[in-house]
Structures are given as structure tokens and as C-alpha cells.
Amino acid sequence: GAVVSQHPSWVICKSGTSVKIECRSLDFQATTMFWYRQFPKQSLMLMATSNEGSKATYEQGVEKDKFLINHASLTLSTLTVTSAHPEDSSFYICSASTGTSNQPQHFGDGTRLSIL
Amino acid sequence: AQKITQTQPGMFVQEKEAVTLDCTYDTSDPSYGLFWYKQPSSGEMIFLIYQGSYDQQNATEGRYSLNFQKARKSANLVISASQLGDSAMYFCAMREGYTNAGKSTFGDGTTLTVKP
Numbered sequence: 542g543a544v545v546s547q548h549p550s551w552v553i554c555k556s557g558t559s560v561k562i563e564c565r566s567l568d569f570q571a572t573t574m575f576w577y578r579q580f581p582k583q584s585l586m587l588m589a590t591s592n593e594g595s596k597a598t599y600e601q602g603v604e605k606d607k608f609l610i611n612h613a614s615l616t617l618s619t620l621t622v623t624s625a626h627p628e629d630s631s632f633y634i635c636s637a638s639t640g641t642s643n644q645p646q647h648f649g650d651g652t653r654l655s656i657l
Numbered sequence: 658a659q660k661i662t663q664t665q666p667g668m669f670v671q672e673k674e675a676v677t678l679d680c681t682y683d684t685s686d687p688s689y690g691l692f693w694y695k696q697p698s699s700g701e702m703i704f705l706i707y708q709g710s711y712d713q714q715n716a717t718e719g720r721y722s723l724n725f726q727k728a729r730k731s732a733n734l735v736i737s738a739s740q741l742g743d744s745a746m747y748f749c750a751m752r753e754g755y756t757n758a759g760k761s762t763f764g765d766g767t768t769l770t771v772k773p
Contacts, residue, residue: 575760583766587761651702
């Protein structure tokens with residue numbers, strides 16, 4: 542149980558393109574999802590906390606107009622990288638929580654984004 | 658100050674031997690959870706083991722055990738009988754409080770290489 546599906550796995554696109562990444566909880570309802578960005582050999586950097594039916598809470602330094610997050614249902618959160626540029630190339634990974642702080646986060650498999 | 662500290666950027670271990678990955682944490686919340694995740698080169702985050710702040714015994718899951726020393730605020734991961742497939746990056750993480758909206762704080766990670 543507690544499976545999180547993230548699509549797409551890989552994206553290669555031209556500079557200026559907007560890219561949407563989906564994160565779905567397949568067998569549970571996730572009121573809260575998290576979006577992370579990760580550079581090679583580095584830790585996960587929390588970008589924002591996505592709450593169903595309300596605006597996302599962004600971490601300091603993360604451009605909310607650049608990284609649009611929508612959590613329209615209890616099973617789906619989306620991250621849209623708007624007008625992507627090469628510096629936005631990274632590994633993006635989402636996670637969802639099923640319960641209290643004694644429960645692990647359940648991660649999607651991540652999306653490798655390459656902007657040419 | 659960093660909430661989660663992993664002081665070993667890289668570790669090597671011989672196949673079939675045991676290895677300890679260090680993690681220290683900092684929190685003033687009496688209720689927290691400590692987690693270890695494995696991230697292979699493919700990128701997915703795999704939950705390994707959990708230790709709650711009120712747990713009296715050290716957590717164990719198969720070949721993984723957690724050496725929890727609350728007074729020292731350390732939660733080291735011990736992997737016994739290392740296998741080649743254990744080569745990956747390992748992250749220690751902490752969630753504070755009781756709510757499922759609580760964010761996880763991740764350490765910088767330790768890259769483990771198992772030698773044949």
C-alpha cells in the first residue's frame with residue numbers, strides 16, 4: 542500500500558517551455574504532498590508543501606510564479622515549471638504523508654528535467 | 658544550526674561486513690520521528706526504518722537496525738551483512754510533532770559503496 546506515482550520520469554525540452562509534473566497517491570488520500578528538488582549527490586531541498594484545496598506553502602527563496610503547484614484533489618498534486626530555463630534542470634521528487642509523524646513519507650520515483 | 662547532521666559524505670564497506678552510518682539531530686520538540694531512506698542511483702527514495710522519540714527499544718528491520726541514543730541525539734543506521742545492492746545514498750530524516758502536515762528535515766546524505 543501507500544503508492545505514489547509520479548509522471549513523467551524524464552523530460553527533455555527546449556528553453557521557454559512550461560513543464561507539468563504530476564504526483565498521484567494511488568491507494569490512499571493525501572491531504573498534504575511535498576515537492577522537492579535535488580541536485581546530483583546532494584540532499585533533497587523542500588520547495589513547497591501542497592495542501593488539498595488551498596494554496597501551496599513555498600519555502601524561502603522558491604519562486605512561486607516559476608513553480609506553480611496545484612493540489613486540486615486528495616490524490617493529485619501537480620508542479621508546473623513555467624518558462625523553464627537550463628538552470629531549472631534538476632531532479633524533482635514528490636512525496637505524500639498518510640498519517641502522523643510516525644509514518645514515513647511515501648515518495649514518487651522522481652522526474653529528471655533537462656532544459657536545453 | 659542544522660537539524661540533521663550526517664558527517665560522512667562517503668563510506669566504503671566490504672561485502673558481507675557491517676557498516677554504521679552516522680546521524681545526529683537537533684530538536685526541542687519532545688515528540689519526533691527519525692527515519693532512514695535509501696536512494697539508489699535510479700533516484701527513488703526507499704523507506705528503511707523508523708524510530709520514534711518515545712520508543713524504548715532500538716528499531717530493527719531485517720538487516721537494518723537503528724542505534725538510537727536519545728541523550729546524545731544520535732540515530733545511527735547499522736547495516737549488517739552488506740550486499741552489493743546496498744550501494745546507494747542514505748538519508749537520515751526527522752519529522753517533528755504529531756501532525757501529518759509536518760515537514761521532514763533531511764540530512765546531506767552518505768554515499769555508501771559496497772566493495773566485492
